[in-house]
Amino acid sequence: MKQRIKQSRKKRRLSQHDLAEKIGVSHSTLNRWEAGHREPKRDHLEALARELDISVEWLMFGDVPKPQTEAAAASSVSTQYYQPEAENFYRASFQKLETTMFKHPSEENPVIAYQGVPGAYSHLACREAFPDMEPMSCPSFEDAFEAVETGKAGLAMIPIENSLGGRVADIHHLLPESSLYIIGEHFQPVHHNILAPKGADLQSLKEVRSHTQALAQCRNTLRELKIDPVKHADTAGAAREIAELNDPTIGAVASSLAAETYDLEVLRNRVEDKIGNVTRFIVMSRTRIEPDPRSGPCLTSFVFQVRSIPAALYKSMGGFATNGVNFIKLESYISIADTGTARFYAEIEGHPADKAVDRAFEELQFFTSKVKILGTFQKRSLEK
Numbered sequence: 001m002k003q004r005i006k007q008s009r010k011k012r013r014l015s016q017h018d019l020a021e022k023i024g025v026s027h028s029t030l031n032r033w034e035a036g037h038r039e040p041k042r043d044h045l046e047a048l049a050r051e052l053d054i055s056v057e058w059l060m061f062g063d064v065p066k067p068q069t070e071a072a073a074a075s076s077v078s079t080q081y082y083q084p085e086a087e088n089f090y091r092a093s094f095q096k097l098e099t100t101m102f103k104h105p106s107e108e109n110p111v112i113a114y115q116g117v118p119g120a121y122s123h124l125a126c127r128e129a130f131p132d133m134e135p136m137s138c139p140s141f142e143d144a145f146e147a148v149e150t151g152k153a154g155l156a157m158i159p160i161e162n163s164l165g166g167r168v169a170d171i172h173h174l175l176p177e178s179s180l181y182i183i184g185e186h187f188q189p190v191h192h193n194i195l196a197p198k199g200a201d202l203q204s205l206k207e208v209r210s211h212t213q214a215l216a217q218c219r220n221t222l223r224e225l226k227i228d229p230v231k232h233a234d235t236a237g238a239a240r241e242i243a244e245l246n247d248p249t250i251g252a253v254a255s256s257l258a259a260e261t262y263d264l265e266v267l268r269n270r271v272e273d274k275i276g277n278v279t280r281f282i283v284m285s286r287t288r289i290e291p292d293p294r295s296g297p298c299l300t301s302f303v304f305q306v307r308s309i310p311a312a313l314y315k316s317m318g319g320f321a322t323n324g325v326n327f328i329k330l331e332s333y334i335s336i337a338d339t340g341t342a343r344f345y346a347e348i349e350g351h352p353a354d355k356a357v358d359r360a361f362e363e364l365q366f367f368t369s370k371v372k373i374l375g376t377f378q379k380r381s382l383e384k
Helices: 002-011 016-023 027-035 042-052 056-061 084-100 121-129 141-149 171-177 212-217 219-225 235-245 256-262 312-322 355-364
Strands: 111-115 134-138 155-162 181-189 193-196 207-210 228-231 250-254 265-269 278-285 298-306 327-334 342-349 368-378
Touching (some): 002 042, 027 355, 042 056, 111 141, 121 155, 134 141, 171 368, 193 256, 212 228, 235 256, 298 312
Parallel strands (some): 181 368
Antiparallel strands (some): 193 265, 327 342
């Protein structure tokens, strides 16, 4: 589509600035359409087609441009390729597109991928956020991303940060390289439980196995119960292991879903030392889905790399400050491919369709060498 917009604009001898004014968007928005970073929505497609004297169908499908007006039909550029017999094909294709263009990936492919074994907190997040989807266990984050990229899953549930443990390692490196988009967020309360085989009790337990962070978050409780903590690769994996061992002296710290999955006894629930342990997940899709900016508060996530000039980071933030756009997250990390270059992961309040946000991104481009919008999604309140 990006090439068709650019070619049609040049044939009409319009600059990006002129065309942007005619259809009521900013210059930077049109620039992102022609660069392929974003695609116009339905109302903008109609405005583009009207101003460029082409059809909406051709903008979306290409191949056979159908003139939209009689004046365009008289144009040698449009009529030399137009074939009347293609009209039925376009009408049928467009009707099909109208019904599927904004169909949610969870309806097209009701499988949601997550990292970990069944019973993991990511599995629990999938079940609570998308109860009608089938969870798909993946051994790594890369595998979860790949499942969506290859069409094996419609969505992926990816943890990005924990209220006690901080950001999740590796995610910041995977997001910019992925072809997926963030389309939502989910807050999953983390409640740890002491699990054991049927017939065991707290008095019989000598040790519990779990992930390092889970054990650290239950340290005081385990000390009071005089139970030795033993590190394991993950919480649900520990639960599965003790179910196989079936030893009443060995338990696990894991989710209630892990107890259900492996038929274990919950000897004590809510054993975390501090309340308010929450993991924030992002929902990833192969299809870019942006909410209506009028539907409520939105967040926009993006990564960028500043130019090698003095005060580049300070200046890149200036456009957001002067346009009243609020940052809720700004984290730096070092690129694996280029260890001498810092990149930044950021989240702001607002939608790219908002004029203030659009102007801020336009100014950001002057001080950065790379900018990639990862997604725009509705802001969710923290679930208790």
